[in-house]
Amino acid sequence: MATLPSSTINLALVPGGQEPARLPFNLEAEKALLGALLLENRLLEEIILQLREEHFHEPLHGRIFGQIKRLADLNMVANPVTLRPLFETDTALTELGGPAYLLHLTEDPSAMIAARDCARQIYDLALLRALVRVGADLVQAATDTSGEVAPQKQIEAAEEALYQVAETGDTASGAQDFAGAAAKAVAMAANAMKSGGHLSGLTTGLEGINSKIGGLHNSDLLILAGRPAMGKTALATNIAFSTAYQFKKDQRDGIQPSTGAPVAFFSLEMSADQLANRILSEQARISSENLRMGRINQSEFNELARAAQDLHDLPLYIDDTPALSIAALRARARRLKRQKKIGLIVVDYLQLLQGTGRSVSDGRVAEISEITRGLKTLAKELDLPVIALSQLSRQVENRDDKRPQLSDLRESGSIEQDADIVLFVFREEYYHESKKPEDGSEKFQAWLEKADRLRGRAEVIVAKQRHGATGTVPLVFEREFTRFADPADGAWTGGDWGE
Incomplete structure (x- = not known):
């Protein structure tokens, strides 16, 4: 059965003859996480707010993760058997051995112990790849003078792109329990009381x-x-x-x-x-x-x-x-x-x-x-x-x-x-x-x-x-x-x- 490489890959050479930038990833962590999720679907609840399909470096792994989430949303069990019909026409999976690759992902039960750490690393590496791409785009835009030269607009676009990277996956905007919301309300009331009963902001x-x-x-x-x-x-x-x-x-x-x-x-x-x-x-x-x-x-x-x-x-x-x-x-x-x-x-x-x-x-x-x-x-x-x-x-x-x-x-x-x-x-x-x-x-x-x-x-x-x-x-x-x-x-x- 064919295997996927688990080392970093080269990006295009940057201008000026400098060393090529490298996109960081860890395919072993991606396989370990998918295997853990296929063995225990409930682990999905702990990482779903942070991790998304596009955070996986290998597109096939992202598609597998997406199908696991979809089956979970339908209250169905996600395992190699239930996933098999969903990937019958997936050429990438076929090249790796077909359904046998899904079974291969579940061969190491110990991966369940490190599932959270694998998810964290996959997410962090995705952010690093996003930073590399922002930098590469910035360099390309700054060195291309064939069109309109608008450095201020490029700076603003770069700042917005960096801010979006920083905010990617932020779970603070997700649903929070009532206890957390109530604590904030009580803190505001306390501030208002300390100020003499009229100022909470x-x-x-x-x-x-x-x-x-x-x-x-x-x-x-x-x-x-x-x-x-x-x-x-x-x-x-x-x-x-x-x-x-x-x-x-x-x-x-x-x-x-x-x-x-x-x-x-x-x-x-x-x-x-x-x-x-x-x-x-x-x-x-x-x-x-x-x-x-x-x-x-x-x-x-x-x-x-x-x-x-x-x-x-x-x-x-x-x-x-x-x-x-x-x-x-x-x-x-x-x-x-x-x-x-x-x-x-x-x-x-x-x-x-x-x-x-x-x-x-x-x-x-x-x-x-x-x-x-x-x-x-x-x-x-x-x-x-x-x-x-x-x-x-x-x-x-x-x-x-x-x-x-x-x-x-x-x-x-x-x-x-x-x-x-x-x-x-x-x-x-x-x-x-x-x-x-x-x-x-x-x-x-x-x-x-x-x-x-x-x-x-x-x-x-x-x-x-x-x-x-x-x-x-x-x-x-x-x-x-x-x-x-x-x-x-x-x-x-x-x-x-x-x-």
Whole structure:
């Protein structure tokens, strides 16, 4: 009977005359595992979540493994006798002696003892072969200049391929027993209790929002939307800074687990230095406009330098690359997850992202659907919250009541569907200023009194929340420092402004 070789084989020579790469495999381990499974089908239950047909180097072994799984799914016994009719026309098995090869696999009962170790080795060697192939593809693509030369796209594709290899066979996404899920739920409740009864996720830095949504939770997609000048970028920056600063503070104090986390901020509209300017303005309590124009005195400059020194190791990573595609953003996010252990992603804003190009013919709505699905998938894939800013349609301006609604979201169908939480930023003060009557008119005094009441007032409207109730969170907006804050004690009760 013919036998299969059990040593490594050569891959094609790599460019530059280097030694040929070798694909690692162990056919003896593959035969031992198949023999053990044919002798005791119940062993399949212990390895089926991890091992798949394509992990076997010998295609015939993969087909045998697949038929064993299929028979097990049908509650049938898988042994050489039941497998024989399924391989009568398999030329590869015929060349090795036909059904006698299946019997040969079961000749060593001791293989049952090492079945788990054989499965582990087969899986590990499959990952190594995948790495070799990714490397070979990368070398080939990088040395082929006959077509379009796009090194950045090649890097992004390589990162995605490597991440897929790393995630291959991960059983964490499979079904878990209730005890494990309940333990996570209890841990979240414990965190919320320790924080004073309102925070089970990452902090937003704003007590009102923390109390309403319980913080930022892993795998959630949060949409933060508003019309221009409402302050959605300012709020997103405040949240990103607070989450990163809390992590830095907890690390310094030795507190685990932290309600903060390193943050990745993808700014498609503003540059990194503009965002840094906002954060320094807020922390140094210097007008952002004066800071940008250089209208500051020595004392303010000293305060600015102190704030910059205090924040020099802030775990906030800003990517201001314009016109990113959703695929490129996901590749960069995966890299930051590996390298910086980020726990929160902020995207400003999703309408500036580009799709893969496959949906262009279907229009912008289809492209936005692809983007929002991609962001939600990213949140689940990296197990962290993603905050995506979004514009609102102009129909808000045509209503007397300017408070936004879910239907005001641009391409709202997909955004509303994919989002776990939708937050709207609303400042009535902005709209009231545009209604200013002439000085000295009868309406001017009434307008002025209302302007005084509205000055600095802002609202975050929780329009959708899968995990809790909707409602409104009052905030204070300090326009000079582009900063949102909680109202002073007693300024609001139960979500409503006191008059």
